[in-house]
Amino acid sequence: MENYQARIKKAKKAIKEAKYVLLGGGAGLSAAAGITYSGKRFTDNFAPFIEKYLFTDLYSSSFYPFKTQEERWAYWAKHISLNRYEIGATKLYMNLFQLVKNKNYFVISTNVESQFEKAEFPSDKVFEIQGDYSYLQCEKGCHDKLYYNESLVKKMIDKNVDCKIPWYLVPKCPVCGGEMDVNLRKNQYFVQDEKWHESDKLYKEFVKNLEGEKVTYIELGVGFNTPGIIRYPFEGATYRNENATLIRLNRDDPDGFTENENKTIGFTEDMQKIVADLLK
Template identity: 70%
Template sequence: MGNGYQERIEKTKRAIESSEYLLIGGGAGLSAAAGIAYSGKRFLKNFAPFIEKYGLTDMYSSGFYPFKTQEERWAYWAKHISLNRYESGPTTVYQDLFQLVKNKKYFVITTNVDSQFELAGFPSDKVFEVQGNYGFFQCSVGCHDKLYDNESLVKDMVARTIECKIPSELVPICPVCGGNIDPHLRINQYFVQDKKWYELNDLYNQFLQESEGKKVLFLELGVGFNTPGIIRYPFEQMTYHNEYATLIRLNKDHPVGALENEDKSIAFTEDIQEVVFTLMK
């Protein structure tokens, strides 16, 4: 596992136990560690017809593919959403994480959109999904701020997909403006921040205010540099400004943080699932 692994584990356990507040930041690397990979064998297994027809290479870039028709677009997106939201189910690393922190005063901020925190048992009022959620649709131009549960329609789309197309009658249409529908993902300026989004934003800020100057543990899991201003940089800044704070970073590719926080940080490049499991022992 590398030099000093057990020592870092023991330091992290002590930091968790002694913390008054625990703020979890979940990024794409956490879901990848849970097995929700967007490329490789999982992509090849589930998207073979789309790969053959369109030359798609992975789920991330496929989300930007210029499908010619809405029938083709939704055939792809229905499978994408179904696989990553409805077929995955709760995963071990998220469940272990919940067991690790459930008795602490904690809050979660995540850029992930797969509902894994909630599926693992985290209460919805403690999880702020900043970038959206696969389980909802929205108007593509944000003409109103209502979100629409999509589980039934997505499953119907998948079941009725033929040759990478869904029937035209299944193409979703905005009930207000009559325009197109999008998955609820922050992909452009039309991302809908509904009442629940603002409520969770307020709860997150309340947590930050309550924990300011207290013994806080920032637990950063699989957060890279796609959107560093949401979790990574704020965690670094809050650690720096709080003499009682500790930053734990689990990140195989980007473990190094601000030098100013070197004495207050513990980094793991080992597998996230293994580290979380070991912390539970």
């Protein structure tokens, strides 16, 4: 791997000369921005839940089989509030906007905290394919409407006693009367509403224009949890297009396919620093 400054120089050139830029954001991007799911941020905000349920981090705790809906929503209200409503636009996301705002770009992200929206990326240029903490849906997906949850989440937190909310705040589906869930892709019941389908259409239309064009793919903190959404498609598109460059910011897995070795610029360094240096 070339030295850091050489890679920064090549990456800046690739972005400047690109006709199109496609950003792909994964969990590592939000972690680098400070939205971490473990460590001090977790222990400071979830002490009662850690004591009661022995939780170790926000990711694994989101799969905990709570015995009651009152307990389940006490947890999820705090989870949603901390990651969606209690944090503003982070510097890393704002710097990313400055990096691409004058380019013909699009964003696909598996993150669900609405950070791109907060950093002033236009909604018609962002596809949050895995859902959004801001919305609830029918747990069984009986209909395709989503429900904005900020007001309800605040009420749940205000009324939380011993990691439980009152029964009357437990959300129920207004159509089938069943349980509600957070709009996150975790099973076959994930609701894709009208906005989701419009974003999907815009993304596919953008990708159609890239064939043979001078394209720079910028992959940010994308691991192997769901590689078929961003990592593998970006690799394949880079391989098929001789005019494409892949910039991969990944602490653990910066390298591309062997076939893309000369078209991939990999970074393992601190993501905040890399993006700041690309702006200089």
